[in-house]
Structures are given as structure tokens and as C-alpha cells.
Amino acid sequence: ASKGEGLGNKFLANIRETDAIVHVVRCFDDENVIHVEGSTDPIRDMDTIDLELVMSDMEMVDRRIDKAQKAAKGDKKFLHEAEVFQGLREWLDQGKSARGYLPQVPEDDAALIATSELLSLKPVIYAANIKESDMGKDEDSLPFVVEVKKFAAKEHSEVLVICAKTEEELSQMDPDDKAVFMEEFGLGESGLDRLIKKSYALLGLISYLTAGEKETRAWTIVKGTKAPQAAGKIHSDFEKGFIRADVVNWETLVELGSIAAAKEKGKVRSEGKEYVMQ
DSSP states (O other), X not given: OOTTSOSOHHHHHHHHTSXXXXXXXXXXXXXXXXXXXXXXXHHHHHHHHHHHHHHHHHHHHHHHHHHHHHHHXXXXXXXXXHHHHXXXXXXXXXXXXXXXXXXXXXXXXXXXXXXXOOGGGSOEEEEEEOOGGGTTSOGGGOHHHHHHHHHHHHTTOEEEEEOHHHHHHHHTSOHHHHHHHHHHTTOSSOXXXXXXXXXXXXXXXXXXXXXOSSOEEEEEEETTOBHHHHHHTTOHHHHHXXXXXXXXXXXXXXXXXXXXXXXXXXXXXXXXXXXBOO
């Protein structure tokens, strides 16, 4: 959003539908790339975006308080809900995010607040955008990156160091050229792949794989999900009629080349309803 216009209702609505927020933060000086504020200051930029989100949340909390107060005229139990969100409103009014408020209140009140789609309640990944000449350097030797990490640590957020320019170039390459480019720069993974992994870790998610002759699919589940519920991600009937799952570690399957070979080596296990998917 351009400076002074806010984030925009449509953009905010799209963020509310996501499980986490990624802030791309500039962490380099370049006289050829002018910053809208006139200078590079990642902490200022992070504070600015956070404040935008908090201000949007204040409007939503005001509506929640008003709704609870009206409902309390017919049912007194809503009085407590109004009080809980009033306390949150006072916290937000100080420019603080809802993430920092939850540890301050009882567990039941925190659960009540979590039922709202507050932007500043969502977990955050800060993508520290560095210049190409800083790629491969020790992250702790880059002052702006160090600042971002310290800021993120205070609110228990994740940090991912990327070079957006390089990521753009990678996205336009064919697979073979991309592999050569990454090897030359010593990149084990693209920034996008690392972002996906960080996002999964932050949200407590994992993927498990199903494989057949026609296709291999990855299914996203919450870490700790048991086999029947994991099967339900494919189709609800699989969960209802679950008996057992034949399981093999994917690296073992790739190494041996087939399910038949894995069975011959005794690497395929039959797991029941209490098995936690990996």
C-alpha cells in the first residue's frame, strides 16, 4: 500500500483468511533503490506494518464489544466477553499486538480472544531481504539482519533471510539452469522452499505422502495427527472405515525403488489407529 493510504480493506480481508503473515523487510542500502521513507530502517518498517494491523484489529474488537454488550441484554454471560475484549482494546490502544496480550490473561479468556480473526494475533515470519552481494555471508555479520532477529525474538516470531532479486531470477529459470545456479551460489534450497518449511514449523504442520502408480500426493496435517484422521484428509470414508495403514519411510522407499522391494526388506510396517503420522 502506498504511504498514507493504509493497507486497504481488500488486502486486510485476504490476510484474515491466512494462517500466518509474512513481512518482507528491506535489509540493505542501495542508492539506486529509493526507500519510501528515505532511509533503510527495518525496525521502523516492521513497527509501521504492525501498527497498521493493530489499527485494523481495533475496529474489529470494537464491533465485537458492541455485539457482546447488545447480547448481554438478553443473556448476562456475554458481559464477561465484553469485558475480555475491552481489556484487549485497551492493550491495542497502546499500539501493541494481540499476540503479546494472550499471555497476560487466563487461558479461557485467551481461547475466547482466539475465536476472533485478529491480524495481530497471527504468527509472523519476517523475510529479511538482503542484496545479492551479501548472499553467502554469515547472517550475524549483517547489521540489519541482526536487528530483525532481535525484534522477532521478542515476540517469538520466525526470521528467514532471502535475496528477493535472486528469488525472482530463480523463479524464471528452467529446472536444469536453476540447479546449476543454486550450486554456484551454494544454495541448498530456494528461499520459497525454506519459507514453506518455516511456515509449516510455525503453524505446527507436517505433510505425509501417499504414492501409487498414477501419482504421489502430499497431504497437510497438524503435527501429532493419528493415522485415521490423516486418512480422513484424503476422503472422509477412509477415516470411517480405517483398519490399518501400510507405512514406509519415504527415503527408504526412494532408496529401494519400490514398495515390493521395501516389503522384501521388511521395511513396510502395518500401523493401527493409534499410530501418529510422520
